[in-house]
Amino acid sequence: MTAETAPLLELRDVGKDYGSVIALDGISTTVRAGEVTCVLGDNGAGKSTLIKILAGVHRADRGQLLLDGRPADFGSPREALDAGIATVYQDLAMIPLMAIWRNFFLGAEPTRGRGPFRRFDAARAKDVTRRELAAMGIDIRDPDQPVGTLSGGERQSVAIARAVHFGARVLILDEPTSALGVKQAGVVLRYVAQARDRGVGVVLITHNPHHAHPVGDRFLVLNRGRSLGSFPKADVSRDELTRLMAGGAELDQLAHELERPAT
Amino acid sequence: MATGAAGEPSTRRADERLTAVGPLRRLLVKPELGALVGAVAVFAFFAVQSEVFRSARGVANWLDPASTLGIMAVAVALLMIGGHFDLSAGVMTGTTALTVAIVAVEFEQNIWVAIGVSLVVALLIGFFNGWLVTRTGLPSFIITLGTFLMLQGLNLGLTKFLTGTVTAGGLASVPGYSSAEWLFASRMTILGAEVRVAVLWWVLFTALATWVLLRTRFGNWVFATGGDEVAARNVGVPARRTTIALFMTTATAAWFVGTTLAVRLTSVQANTGTGQELIYIVAAVIGGCLLTGGFGSAIGASLGALIFGMTQLGIPYLRWDADWFYFFLGAMLLLAVLANRLVRRYAEAARR
Numbered sequence: 001m002t003a004e005t006a007p008l009l010e011l012r013d014v015g016k017d018y019g020s021v022i023a024l025d026g027i028s029t030t031v032r033a034g035e036v037t038c039v040l041g042d043n044g045a046g047k048s049t050l051i052k053i054l055a056g057v058h059r060a061d062r063g064q065l066l067l068d069g070r071p072a073d074f075g076s077p078r079e080a081l082d083a084g085i086a087t088v089y090q091d092l093a094m095i096p097l098m099a100i101w102r103n104f105f106l107g108a109e110p111t112r113g114r115g116p117f118r119r120f121d122a123a124r125a126k127d128v129t130r131r132e133l134a135a136m137g138i139d140i141r142d143p144d145q146p147v148g149t150l151s152g153g154e155r156q157s158v159a160i161a162r163a164v165h166f167g168a169r170v171l172i173l174d175e176p177t178s179a180l181g182v183k184q185a186g187v188v189l190r191y192v193a194q195a196r197d198r199g200v201g202v203v204l205i206t207h208n209p210h211h212a213h214p215v216g217d218r219f220l221v222l223n224r225g226r227s228l229g230s231f232p233k234a235d236v237s238r239d240e241l242t243r244l245m246a247g248g249a250e251l252d253q254l255a256h257e258l259e260r261p262a263t
Numbered sequence: 264m265a266t267g268a269a270g271e272p273s274t275r276r277a278d279e280r281l282t283a284v285g286p287l288r289r290l291l292v293k294p295e296l297g298a299l300v301g302a303v304a305v306f307a308f309f310a311v312q313s314e315v316f317r318s319a320r321g322v323a324n325w326l327d328p329a330s331t332l333g334i335m336a337v338a339v340a341l342l343m344i345g346g347h348f349d350l351s352a353g354v355m356t357g358t359t360a361l362t363v364a365i366v367a368v369e370f371e372q373n374i375w376v377a378i379g380v381s382l383v384v385a386l387l388i389g390f391f392n393g394w395l396v397t398r399t400g401l402p403s404f405i406i407t408l409g410t411f412l413m414l415q416g417l418n419l420g421l422t423k424f425l426t427g428t429v430t431a432g433g434l435a436s437v438p439g440y441s442s443a444e445w446l447f448a449s450r451m452t453i454l455g456a457e458v459r460v461a462v463l464w465w466v467l468f469t470a471l472a473t474w475v476l477l478r479t480r481f482g483n484w485v486f487a488t489g490g491d492e493v494a495a496r497n498v499g500v501p502a503r504r505t506t507i508a509l510f511m512t513t514a515t516a517a518w519f520v521g522t523t524l525a526v527r528l529t530s531v532q533a534n535t536g537t538g539q540e541l542i543y544i545v546a547a548v549i550g551g552c553l554l555t556g557g558f559g560s561a562i563g564a565s566l567g568a569l570i571f572g573m574t575q576l577g578i579p580y581l582r583w584d585a586d587w588f589y590f591f592l593g594a595m596l597l598l599a600v601l602a603n604r605l606v607r608r609y610a611e612a613a614r615r
Contacts, residue, residue, distance in 0.1 A: 102483055
């Protein structure tokens with residue numbers, strides 16, 4: 001639908017080395033507003049490296065990162081955040097011992113007063129937290145409770161709500177469903193869809209094609225640091241995704257090996 | 264528009280689940296609760312048995328050791344919440360006290376110049392500690408153990424070199440002494456008892472630290488840096504700057520206490536402060552600080568210092584052997600650690 005406008009975020013032949021190891025090479029894909037781009041790959045495929053480049057933790061060694069069609073270069077997570085790229089990490093998203101509202105505004109605390117009397121506006125922070133979570137349909141009993149008392153799915157959901165609140169235009173989700181049960185994963189995917197419907201461009205990193213296929217609009221499949229292609233949803237089925245991820249021929253080989261020997 | 268399919272079930276159910284977090288649990292989650300109960304118990308224990316202990320003069324007496332310890336314990340608690348230790352904090356009170364005495368007496372400077380030089384020295388040491396810890400990623404325990412030993416050597420070596428003895432003294436006759444005495448070592452009469460001004464400073468610093476921790480951005484960053492440094496950095500918290508600032512805060516507290524000691528006693532032993540660093544940590548832990556960081560309170564650390572002061576003077580008031588003091592302190596520490604563990608488990612038991 002939005003094919004004519006420039007994508008929010010575009011990768012062109014991006015690559016990254018760690019010493020002599022080529023962690024990522026020749027990666028190209030696009031992220032559009034109101035769409036979900038899924039990055040699929042098995043362990044060690046380079047998903048984490050890709051997130052870190054997008055989030056400003058690492059710099060790409062090769063290729064280009066385009067934000068709104070203009071080349072971008074993030075030196076720190078802060079710079080990426082300021083450009084509207086928010087990352088929700090798998091298990092590092094929250095500080096467990098801190099209250100929900102403190103976590104929600106961590107690093108971007110609203111303040112009152114000036115000079116030495118500048119202080120954290122706690123009343124507003126609690127109020128906004130409660131409202132934003134309710135707007136996402138997230139059921140939180142008490143913003144004062146420590147995040148550690150929330151379930152994994154709730155924690156992911158709070159992190160997503162936080163990113164959306166802070167005006168994220170691109171939301172990167174690192175394996176948001178991997179540690180969750182079936183039901184909890186469904187809840188998180190619903191919030192992903194909700195963020196998408198609010199016009200956010202979502203990058204969903206996962207190794208589960210069953211989670212990716214229903215919510216994704218575009219699929220980038222990685223294998224051992226290289227791209228196996230970036231497909232729009234119309235061009236690829238769930239089974240094809242699964243096959244691609246496992247490395248196609250390798251899976252056939254495995255099936256062959258596991259077959260019962262003919263008697 | 265944002266309320267999609269997931270929106271509906273929340274509102275009703277949320278209410279009935281809210282009752283699960285009762286007022287008791289809410290109270291138990293407060294880190295300083297254990298220390299408060301402990302302080303009341305210790306006070307009751309000594310006050311019942313000793314009339315002197317509960318008299319105004321007695322209270323002023325045990326507030327005195329609690330005050331200087333408390334100022335340090337509050338700073339050390341902030342640092343512990345931020346996820347680090349400072350073993351050089353004790354010996355640093357000696358370094359700063361010696362700097363005041365030596366610069367004022369041996370280099371014949373106004374005492375305020377000496378106090379200023381001492382502050383610069385403290386801030387440099389604090390910055391060095393923090394910078395090294397954030398730069399190398401090594402445990403602060405080992406890095407500040409290094410600075411602790413280095414400072415201990417410097418305190419002795421430089422004092423001997425500059426004064427020929429292991430004491431730097433003669434502060435009372437230095438220009439500016441009376442105004443410094445007024446600020447750091449004066450006494451005032453409250454309810455017929457002489458109270459040292461350090462008690463006032465202690466209360467003030469505790470209030471300030473509590474406000475900073477709970478009501479400023481920096482306070483939020485301290486909790487976050489201690490709770491999970493990587494996560495904090497990922498959401499944009501300047502974790503390195505926070506850590507360095509905390510080490511410099513501890514150093515500043517050491518400077519304040521060191522200056523107080525120097526001005527009070529007018530002469531400083533070269534081994535001043537050595538061994539105190541663990542007492543600060545004990546007070547902070549009794550006050551509810553977790554050794555792993557990310558949780559604790561300044562008021563708690565102050566209460567821990569109060570328990571320490573009451574015990575230190577209460578034992579001689581009961582005419583017990585003073586040797587029992589350390590046994591008592593160790594038992595308090597163990598109790599506090601166990602209580603903190605229980606409280607944390609109970610607080611987090613809601614879902615697990």
